[in-house]
Amino acid sequence: MAIFYQAAVIILAGILIAGADSLRRSVKTRPDAPVAPGAAANAPALELDITLAQAVDLFNQGAAFIDARNKAEYEAGHVQGAFHLPLEAFSGNAVPEALSAIDGNGPVVVYCAGGDCHASHDVVIKLQQLGANLGLGFRQCHVLKEGYPAWAAAGQPTATGPGPLEGGQ
Template sequence: MIENLRSSFLAATLVAMPAIAVAVEEAPMTVTGATTVTVDESLELFDQGVAFVDVRKPSDFEAGRVAGAINLDLNDGFSQESLLEVAGLQDPVVIYCNGAACLRSSKAIAQAVSWGYETVYYMRDGYPVWDIAGFPVE
């Protein structure tokens, strides 16, 4: 089901894009020290009460987010201190951004791991696929 959602989202995105060749760097599939999770696996973590951190810019966050997520904009607000206010070093945490074309979550996760976070989940598909799946949003 999620694979079909990804394909539909990609197709809709491509149709909406102008016919200009643009090189887009894709987010890595994995980040050393973290566990990459699908949106379905992320929903299980959500149901367990794991903290979700959205590292997108505030305007993206305000337009829609995983229900209960905390916004720590990677470029203005994401720090060791701010992350510690959300989750301790041994606490699980899910970090996400805008999906495969967004590098913010992979960068934030690399930082969190370097700060000693032990249970970091990388929701690579990000908010767009979470929303398309019909999972809880605000």
């Protein structure tokens, strides 16, 4: 029976230390809601998750698009002008190079493969954390829930090959 008591103590100790650690270092499981651009911008306030039609509107207004899928998927086809910025680009303390090319004070649309894909939400959390920590903005981030498949299926502008920072588009 001692084994079970000892096991319970180990698990309880793990949970208690975890509780203390979580108070010291917070993690996010969902992105923050985007901050409305303000009445002066004369733009409608959008939710975090946006529809294809709303994404097309933002594209036509010149919003930055970020593709959170892997490199092979990106090069096979992406939203025209979208930057390739998968979650792996944020590992460690490095600031992804692409961030210097993106206007963090404007709207940003992140997408992945749609469906159960979590990568776009995860990238938005990373953008918001870097934006807050380094003063880069990224307070108007949105996620195209339907992902790239819906964008391509709707006949919206796409490109293949490397991204804008690698000589492509």
